[in-house]
Amino acid sequence: MWLEASGTMDLAVAVTVGFLLLARGSVGDEAREAAAVRELVARLLGPGPAADFSISVERALAAESGLDTYSLSGGGATPVRVRGSTGVAASAGLHRYLRDFCGCQVAWSGSQLHLPRPLPALPQELTEATPNRYRYYQNVCTHSYSFVWWDWARWEREIDWMALNGINLALAWSGQEAIWQRVYLTLGLTQSEVDEHFTGPAFLAWERMGNLHTWDGPLSHSWHLKQIYLQHRILDRMRSFGMIPVLPAFAGHVPKAIIRVFPQVNVTQLGSWGHFNCSYSCSLLLAPGDPIFPLIGSLFLWELTKEFGTDHIYGADTFNEMQPPSSEPSYLAAATSAVYEAMIAVDPDAVWLLQGWLFQHQPQFWGPAQVKAVLGSVPHGRLLVLDLFAESQPVYIRTASFYGQPFIWCMLHNFGGNHGLFGALETVNQGPHAARLFPNSTMVGTGIAPEGIGQNEVVYALMAELGWRKDPVPDLMAWVSSFATRRYGISQQDAEAAWRLLLRSVYNCSWETCSGHNRSPLVKRPSLQMNTTVWYNRSDIFEAWKLLLTAAPNLTASPAFRYDLLDVTRQAVQELFSLYYEEARTAYLNKDLVTLLRVGGLLAYKLLPALDEVLASNSHFLLGSWLDQARAVAVSEAEAQFYEQNSRYQLTLWGPEGNILDYANKQLAGLVADYYQPRWDLFLETLAHSLAKGVPFQQHQFDKDVFLLEQAFVVSRKRYPSQPQGDTVDLAKRIFLKYYPKRVAGSL
Structure with a gap:
C-alpha cells in the first residue's frame, strides 16, 4: 500500500490521501482508456508499427500498491504487451519500452522513433509502480x-x-x-x-x-x-x-x-x-x-x-x-x-x-x-x-x-x-x-x-x-550520455562528451548561484551596469560547441541534433556577447574610443546578425512562427493585428511602459534583428558620442530614447518568415571558425 511505501505517514496524512482518492471521481472505464492509448500509439508510430503493440488497461494491476502501475512483456516474435492500471500508466509503460529498450525519445523539438526490427524482446515481465500518487x-x-x-x-x-x-x-x-x-x-x-x-x-x-x-x-x-x-x-x-x-x-x-x-x-x-x-x-x-x-x-x-x-x-x-x-x-x-x-x-x-x-x-x-x-x-x-x-x-x-x-x-x-x-x-x-x-x-x-x-x-x-x-538516478553522467544517444538515435562519442560538459556547467546550477532567468546582456535593455557573471566555466560551453560540430558529419540527419547544435551555438554567441560587452564597457570607462568603436561594431554589426541568421535556420527559433500562431487564431485582419501586438508586447515591453521589460525574452530570428540589435546599435552609438563629445553618458536619457525603438517594434506590422532558411550546421560552423579561436586565444 502507499502508506507502507511512505513509511512516515501519520493518521492525519492517511485521511488526506483518502480525501484525494475520493476526489478522483470517475476517470473513464478501462476500455475507453485502452482505446485512447492505442490511438496514441498509432499517432506516434504509425498504424503499421502500432500493430506490434498489445495495449490493455486493467485496474487490478494497482490493487497491491494503490498507485499507477504498468507491466511490459513480450516482443521479439510476439507483440509487445503493455498493460497499465490506467491509460496514463499504460502510456508511461509504452514510453518506458520505447526509451529503455528501443533507444527512442519523444521530445518537443522533434522525436527520434527509429524502432529496431524486430522489436526487442523483454527477458521477463517488467512491472513498475510509481511512488507518487x-x-x-x-x-x-x-x-x-x-x-x-x-x-x-x-x-x-x-x-x-x-x-x-x-x-x-x-x-x-x-x-x-x-x-x-x-x-x-x-x-x-x-x-x-x-x-x-x-x-x-x-x-x-x-x-x-x-x-x-x-x-x-x-x-x-x-x-x-x-x-x-x-x-x-x-x-x-x-x-x-x-x-x-x-x-x-x-x-x-x-x-x-x-x-x-x-x-x-x-x-x-x-x-x-x-x-x-x-x-x-x-x-x-x-x-x-x-x-x-x-x-x-x-x-x-x-x-x-x-x-x-x-x-x-x-x-x-x-x-x-x-x-x-x-x-x-x-x-x-x-x-x-x-x-x-x-x-x-x-x-x-x-x-x-x-x-x-x-x-x-x-x-x-x-x-x-x-x-x-x-x-x-x-x-x-x-x-x-x-x-x-x-x-x-x-x-x-x-x-x-x-x-x-x-x-x-x-x-x-x-x-x-x-x-x-x-x-x-x-x-x-x-x-x-x-x-x-x-x-x-x-x-x-x-x-x-x-x-x-x-x-x-x-x-x-x-x-x-x-x-x-x-x-x-544513481549516475547522472551516464544518464546524460544515454540521453544523447537516444536523442540522436546513435551513440557518438563527441556528442556524448559535449552533453557531459553541459551537465557539469550550465546544468549544474544551485539556487545559491543562479535564478532561472536568462540575464544575459544580449536580451536586456543596455546599460553600463550589466552583470555578466555566470555560475559555470564558459570554456565548457565553447568546448561542448566544438564537440558538437566535430560530431556533426555523423548526425546531420537528426533533427534533434540540428536543434541542439543551434541551441548550443546560440548559447555560445550569448557568452561571446557578454565577453565583448565587457570589453566595450572597459573601453568606454578608459575613454578608449578606438577600441569602443571596433568592439562595438563587432557586437552590433557582426555578432548579432550572425546570431539572427543561424536562428533563422530552425523553425523552433522563428519570430514569424510565433506571430503566425497568434494571427491564425483570428477571424479578421484587424483581430490578427491585435493578437500579433499582444504577442509582441509579451516578448518585449510586457506592459505599456515597459512594466516588466524583457521578462519573457526569447532569442528568435527577427526579434534579434529588429528588437535587440537596434537597442545595442543605439547604446554603442550613444557611448561613442559621449566619448567623442566629452559628455557623460546619461542612462535616464538613453532609456527614453531606446523606449521609442522598443515601442516601434511592438506596433510594427512587419511580417517575418515562418519557414527556416539556411543550413544550421554550415552557419554554426561559420560562426565557430570566426570567433572560437580568438576567444580561446584570449584576444579580439
Whole structure:
C-alpha cells in the first residue's frame, strides 16, 4: 500500500490521501482508456508499427500498491504487451519500452522513433509502480507564455507527451473567460464592462490570478467560442487517458463594475502589481464575509461544471504575488475558507489545488502564523499544495511539510519562457527523494511547473522520469550520455562528451548561484551596469560547441541534433556577447574610443546578425512562427493585428511602459534583428558620442530614447518568415571558425 511505501505517514496524512482518492471521481472505464492509448500509439508510430503493440488497461494491476502501475512483456516474435492500471500508466509503460529498450525519445523539438526490427524482446515481465500518487504538470503562467495561441493539433501533441511521461494531474483552464462572461452578465454587468475587465489573450494568466485587468484587451466573441470548443476537446482527451484535469475556481477577485451593480458590496483594493498602475492592476478583492462572495463563487463553479463536467479538483490563487490587506491570521483564515466554502457549495467532493508560490515569493509576510492560518482553514486532504519552486527554494522544509496538508514537489525551472541553457539537474535528481523521506512527509506527488516550455528538454526528461522512480538516478553522467544517444538515435562519442560538459556547467546550477532567468546582456535593455557573471566555466560551453560540430558529419540527419547544435551555438554567441560587452564597457570607462568603436561594431554589426541568421535556420527559433500562431487564431485582419501586438508586447515591453521589460525574452530570428540589435546599435552609438563629445553618458536619457525603438517594434506590422532558411550546421560552423579561436586565444 502507499502508506507502507511512505513509511512516515501519520493518521492525519492517511485521511488526506483518502480525501484525494475520493476526489478522483470517475476517470473513464478501462476500455475507453485502452482505446485512447492505442490511438496514441498509432499517432506516434504509425498504424503499421502500432500493430506490434498489445495495449490493455486493467485496474487490478494497482490493487497491491494503490498507485499507477504498468507491466511490459513480450516482443521479439510476439507483440509487445503493455498493460497499465490506467491509460496514463499504460502510456508511461509504452514510453518506458520505447526509451529503455528501443533507444527512442519523444521530445518537443522533434522525436527520434527509429524502432529496431524486430522489436526487442523483454527477458521477463517488467512491472513498475510509481511512488507518487500524482505527477502534475503546468503553471498558471504556462497558458500565457506557451499555450496561448495553440490550436487543437498542437494541444493533441502536448497531451500525448503528457500521457507518455505519466502525467495524471494537469491544469485545464482554457475557455474560463467565456464562463465568467456568462456569470458577470447574469449578475447585471454590461457587455462593455465585461470587455473592459478582461486582458488580452497573452496576459490572461495574470487576470486569472487577480494581478491584472484590462491590459491589452478586450476578448472577442470569436475568442470565447473557440476557447470553449478547444476546452471541450482538451478535457475529453485528458479524461480518455484517465488524467485528472484541474478546473479553475473563484479566488475572490472581481471587476470594478461590481460596485455599480452591488453598491453595498464590501471590497478591498489590493496594491499594484508588476510596476503597473491601478488602471491595469490593484484588483478588487471581495471581503470573505460579504454575501456576494459565495454567490459569485458558486455561480461560477455551477456554470463551469455544467459546461465541462468535473473531476473535483479546482485551482485558485487569491494572493499570488499580492500582499493581503491584513496579516491577521483570522482574516487570512476567513479569506481562505470563503474560497473553499464556495467550492463545496457546488461540489461537496471538491479539492483545492493551491500554488504555494505565495509563501515563497513573500516569506517576510508569510510567517508561521500566517501560513498556518491558510493551510489550517481547509480540512486536511481538501487542500493540495504545489511546492512550486522546490528545486531551488522548497517551502515544505520551513512549514513542517505544509503543516499536514498534502503537497506536490514541483520543479519550476523556467521563468517567462526564456531561451538559455540552464538547469539544476543534481538538485532535481535528489529533491523528490529527500522530500519523501522528510519527517512526517505529506508529499503525494511530483510536478513539472515551468512558466514556459519548449526549452532545455534534458531537464524535463529527467523530471518526468523521476515521477516514476523511487530513488534518484544513481549516475547522472551516464544518464546524460544515454540521453544523447537516444536523442540522436546513435551513440557518438563527441556528442556524448559535449552533453557531459553541459551537465557539469550550465546544468549544474544551485539556487545559491543562479535564478532561472536568462540575464544575459544580449536580451536586456543596455546599460553600463550589466552583470555578466555566470555560475559555470564558459570554456565548457565553447568546448561542448566544438564537440558538437566535430560530431556533426555523423548526425546531420537528426533533427534533434540540428536543434541542439543551434541551441548550443546560440548559447555560445550569448557568452561571446557578454565577453565583448565587457570589453566595450572597459573601453568606454578608459575613454578608449578606438577600441569602443571596433568592439562595438563587432557586437552590433557582426555578432548579432550572425546570431539572427543561424536562428533563422530552425523553425523552433522563428519570430514569424510565433506571430503566425497568434494571427491564425483570428477571424479578421484587424483581430490578427491585435493578437500579433499582444504577442509582441509579451516578448518585449510586457506592459505599456515597459512594466516588466524583457521578462519573457526569447532569442528568435527577427526579434534579434529588429528588437535587440537596434537597442545595442543605439547604446554603442550613444557611448561613442559621449566619448567623442566629452559628455557623460546619461542612462535616464538613453532609456527614453531606446523606449521609442522598443515601442516601434511592438506596433510594427512587419511580417517575418515562418519557414527556416539556411543550413544550421554550415552557419554554426561559420560562426565557430570566426570567433572560437580568438576567444580561446584570449584576444579580439
